[in-house]
Amino acid sequence: MAYFPLVMAGWLVHSISCFYLIRTIRHALIRTILTLAPCILLTHIGCQDLTKIHFFSILTVSLYWMMSIRLIHLTVLSPNKLMTFHSFVFQILWNIFPIVSSKSIENQWPIIVDFISVIMKVTVNHWLYEWLLSCEPNDSYARITMFYFALLTTSYMTDMQTGFIRLITRDEYTLEPFTNFPLFSRSLHDFWGRRYNRLVGTVLKESIFQPLNLYISSREIMTLITFIVSGLLHVHIVIVVFNDVSSALSTFAFFIVNGIACGIEAYMKIQLPQPLGSLVTHLFLLLTAPMCIGIYTREAAYFPVNVPPLYDNKWIPKFSIPSVCPK
Template sequence: MAYFPLVMAGWLVHSVACFYLIRTIRHTLIRTILTLAPCILLTHIACQDLTKIHFLSILTVSLYWMMSIRLIHLTVLSPNKLTAFRSFVFQILWNIFPIVSSKSIENQWPIIVDFISVGMKVTVNHWLYEWLLSCEPNDSYARIAMFYFALLTTSYMTDIQTGFIRLITRDEYTLESFTNFPLFSRSLRDFWGRRYNRLVGTVLKESLFQPLNLYISSREIMALITFIVSGLLHVHIVIVVFNDVSSALSTFAFFIVNSIACGIEAYMKIQLPQPLGSLVTHLFLLLTAPMCIGVYTREVAYFPVNVPPLYDNKWIPKFSIPSVCPK
């Protein structure tokens, strides 16, 4: 982490420059270049110092991308949106402190549900982790499915933080949830837009999709651009964290395929009833998932290196894992 202090100082200086200097420039192209170039440079420098195949490295790359997208939004696409520097910085660092008003959350569950959710998710997640760890790496559909469901239960740490913040603030504030029960997704648009990875999804929606509405009239094109940016983020992760250039194209293709599928859903106004909608949605995601997450399930060192939080706690129940491995 030798570059970390330098990179953080660089982001601070660039944020100040964007707020006080760059966003006042009238020429959009110049604003874009002056905003984007330092973001690319800082992200590149930071990625030289990452631990390979580590989940924290994935989060770090994602954070730099989200900060860059926020800066582009507030400096290039909507330069007059925020007039206070404190609000400007808070938006840029929102992914680190994703605090929101509880009133802004639709259908907020009681606080006790957060802690019940933690118990269920952590138990299932650790069980799947042990099973994945005990089996040989491959990208079979069975192993992909196991990893897919493990991903859907990784939000238990966020649920713990959410529960305590709601208790401390007397339910006035909460954290943006990492996931919003993605298993209940009725469509691909519901999955990507409302339920899975809410942290990244919120930034892409607020700082890319919505601002582009001022420049592009077609929602389909805006959605495609959003998926392209998300795809490029994941390609970057594959290259710098996994050092796997060969998987870059398939990773990017996964997001293009999902973008096209979402466009077809919207155009044909497909609304399947539950539970058929969820079944079709997750079948499609599982069929296309090897294009994106196969790099994780094939990597020999991924699961030994990335031990889930709280894994060694004795109070968490342990279930025996099946002797059969997915092939």
């Protein structure tokens, strides 16, 4: 990660040039080239010394993509949007500091719940981690389900930060939650658009889906384009972090399939009642998940390398893991 500070300085310089210079260019093609080329170069340089199979490397690649998407949105797709340089840079770096007004969060719970959530999630996450670590790598549906729940509970560090920010700001500000109870998703659109990975989802919605509404009338096509971009991001992660070109096609196919399914949902206005909607949604996700998540659960080095935060702390309760492994 020796290049990271230098690359981030490069992103700052590029953001300044986009705001003060490139946005003023009237020719859309020139504006696109001048915005996109440095983004590609900075992303390429930043990915050269990433630690293989490490979760922080995944976050770093995602960060570069999110900043690129924001810059393309604000410089190419919406160059006439009135904003200050401060707000411009804040949107570019939003994924590093995803601070939002507490009033913008629906059904905001008391601050104490954030800290209770930390205790519950960290306990479950460490238990699942030990179980996954002790079992032979494979991409069975059972192991993928365990990995999915492990992903949902990794947000305990975010919950802790959220609790402290709400305390310090007297509940004026909070962090954008990583998830919004995805198990309650009534549909695929609800899962991807409102509940799972809110940090990436917010950027994709605000900087791809909504701006495209000015150029494309079909919501189904806009949805598919958004999933294509997300698929390309995950393909890049597979190649540069896992060094596994063979899994690139299946990873991309996962997002294409889900994008088409979301488009069909929207076109046919499918709205299943609960709990049937959640059941059908997660059955579909589980059936297609091996195409994308399988690379994580098959990789023998993934869990030894990615030790969860606070794993060695003695105050965290430890529970014995089952002797049976998912197959």
